Amino acid sequence: MPTALTVIETTDSTCCSPITSGVMSDDEATSLAIKFKAMSDPTRLKLLSLVAATQDGEACVCDLNEPLDLSQPTVSHHLKILVEAGLLTRAKRGRWAYFALVPGALPSLADTLQA
Amino acid sequence: MPTALTVIETTDSTCCSPITSGVMSDDEATSLAIKFKAMSDPTRLKLLSLVAATQDGEACVCDLNEPLDLSQPTVSHHLKILVEAGLLTRAKRGRWAYFALVPGALPSLADTLQA
Structure with missing residues (x-):
């Protein structure tokens, strides 16, 4: 799957090969589970969507x-x-903290889920 | 994003518009969080990958x-x-239970995460 490989090579945030490519290693599963756990809360998903939509x-x-x-x-x-x-x-910066999406993080997760 | 719309129209498993399309509704965030919570455990991710790789x-x-x-x-x-x-x-079937991916479920989640 060349597209997935391209993303893996060009982003820092990729952890895991596509979920359909075979049995996942312990390290891959643990790394991926941390990301999904962060996204397993409705408030955090809304925060991500707010930041993404700016x-x-x-x-x-x-x-x-x-x-x-x-x-x-x-x-x-x-x-x-x-x-x-x-x-x-x-x-x-100054009084406030500013938040942005880590470049490639969500597309990389998406690639992992593509069948 | 025509591809995302196609998936949304042809699967039963889609719940949510892309995370980058604006502020997520309560219902969308709750529905999506349930799926990510199920995927927030390394063992469950490995099970998904085992089923997907059959x-x-x-x-x-x-x-x-x-x-x-x-x-x-x-x-x-x-x-x-x-x-x-x-x-x-x-x-x-008979003595055993058989498990398969819900058609479209993972690609639909992937579409939700695409920027």
Whole structure:
């Protein structure tokens, strides 16, 4: 599957070969499970979609709590899990932290799921 | 994205629009989170990959415990979660249960993750 291989070679976030390519190794399964665990919460999925939908690809933490009707500490907690799972980047500028999708992370997960 | 729309129209397993298309609804996020939660465990990911890699697309439960070095009750527990999440089908024939990927379920999840 050349497309999947291309992505594997050109992104830093890829961990795993396609789920349909054979029995997954322990390391691959563990690495992939961490990402899916971060995405197994509706609030975190909505945060990912909010960040992904921003025009410049970056969202200030100060703009994320209102659309979800959650406190900023709660939003920060969920953002931290997404950063630790390698799905979001975090950049501190002045008073606020800004979050963006890790380039290639979601497409790489998508490639892993393609049959 | 015509490909994504085609999948959405032709499978029963699609729940959600692409994660990059805007803020996700509560229902979409909840439905998607259930699927990712089922996939947030290394053993369940390996089970999915074992089923997906079978030549005829179907695996007997009797053939799944040995490659994972797990007891059959443990394997059955994980398979039940994957069936309930809409990722695997289960068919009982004679003494054994047979598992297959729900058609379109993984590609549909992949479409949701495409940027």
